[in-house]
Amino acid sequence: MVSRVIPVEPFDLVIFGGTGDLARRKILPGLFRRYLSGQMTPESRIIGAARSEMDAEGFRQMVADAIQEFGGAEKSEKKAIAEFLARLDYVAIDAKGEGGWAQLAGLMRDGVVRAFYFSVAPSLFGDLAERLHLHRIANSESRIVVEKPFGRDLESAKALNAVLATHFDETQIYRIDHYLGKETVQNLMAVRFGNVLFEPLWNNHYVDHIQITVAETVGVGGRGAYYDKSGAMRDMVQNHLMQLLCLIAMEPPSKFEADEVRNEKLKVIRALQNVDHHHIVRGQYDADGSSPSYRDDAENPRSFTESFIAMRCHINNWRWAGVPFYLRTGKKMKARSSEIAVVFKDLGHSIFEGDEARHRNILAIRLQPNEGIDLQVTIKEPGPGGMRLIDVPLDMTFSEALGDDAEDVTDAYERLIMDVIRGNQTLFMRGDEVEAAWAWTDPLINDWERRNDVPKLYDQGSAGPDDALMLMHRDGRRWRDIKG
Ligand code: BG6
Helix, strand or coil: CCCCCCCCCCCCEEEECCHHHHHHHHHHHHHHHHHHHHHCCCCEEEEEEEEECCCHHHHHHHHHHHHHHCCCCCCCHHHHHHHHHCEEEEEEECCCCCHHHHHHHCCCCCEEEEEEEEEECHHHHHHHHHHHHHHCCCCCCCEEEEECCCCHHHHHHHHHHHHHHHHHCCCHECCCHHHHCHHHHHHHHHHEEEEECCHHHHHCCCEEEEEEEEECCCCCCCCHHHHCCCHHHHHHHHHHHHHHHHHHHHHCCCCCCCCHHHHHHHHHHHHHHCCCCEEEEEEEEECCCCEEEEEHCCCCCCCCCCCEEEEEECCCCCCCCCCCCCEEECCCEEECCCEEEEECCCCCCCCCCCCCCCCCCCEEEEEEEEEEEEEEEEEEECCCCCCEEEEEEEEHHHHHHHHHHHHHCCCCHHHHHHHHHHCCCCEEEHHHHHHHHHHHHHHHHHHHHHHHCCCCCCCCCCCCCCCHHHHCCCCCCCCCCCCC
């Protein structure tokens, strides 16, 4: 049932930061899986470029270990791994100097797609872009891929956009938000725009509210230094949750094409109301027995950074006027669970006497785990005893619906890298989108920094601080349970 794999054009992909964590965990094992599937053809090359002095053999060994550790190896034979490794090369490069650039230039081939993945600190983007240009390694057809964090506020994001724009056109820049590469996120668009059922109801006449939850069980241990300067708002809301919000709320684009989709997303971000601080709850996880607190993990005993945030937002347009969007994300929560739930309004009038219960249709789009979609509908409870109504889910769990084929569902990074090679920017953020998202986020962050807002402590393994529950209760609503 899963669609046929269509090979992409041959490419030379240079990964700056090729020995880093992201490259080892996601990018390289992902490329290996694309090679196994036949989507990356044997004519393609991957060149690791990083500061470490190592040769191509050392890099291949590192990649072989990464494949073993981070997936893809169990199904494949040694032969396939060896074939993939033969497609790898390595250059020790000095991003701020001259070392390695001539060698890299010598490795690039004509007649294939050239892509450059900047898996490095944003402070190096300018140096890399400039040297790629200076050494004529990049041309007007080349693509560059950049990762989040894309700035930490509007000003820094604008500066990064300006640096990249000096040497590359917007059509060459691929800003990754890996949430856009997740299978279910794309399915959200298929559900909305591929069915006649939902779109007529997708507005303030029928939708009571929308909840978006991205809950994680991991803490920030190991990346505390980065995270403490960021917090849940910058790390998750400004990008991942904002993208989900855009896809759920945007107007139908006239075509499923990059700029059509991104224009619609941009309109949503620009229509977001400023959020009053009474509608934002920030939290920090507390210690739990031997499990350290957020402040211990961040090694900052006086940290005011949030590891949890919940908020109520509004979109100022005709479709969504009056419909609250509740967003929530946090670390060390009770389960790893991400979902978007569209909660429809109550029936205006019930014809079933004696049925006092509140029946609601809810469309839940589960991103992870158990990717799938379920629609809560009201039916008659089976058996005798009159007309008693119950709510049941019409469940479409992908692994059940697709069987073995579900295992072949591509990981977000793999899909996005293949899109870079294909030159398809639909699932990447445009510069103006990122800036608009910061323009909305900045005043909220500035406000709590000015007030020295102290995040509320919450228990590890919980659903966040009680105030987050109150945020909904005050409105006569409740969060959905966080279930793994
Ligand atoms: C990253 C954040 O962008 O997304 C992390 O920096 C977070 O803090 C991660 O853990 C979550 O991604 P996923 O795909 O595991 O939900």
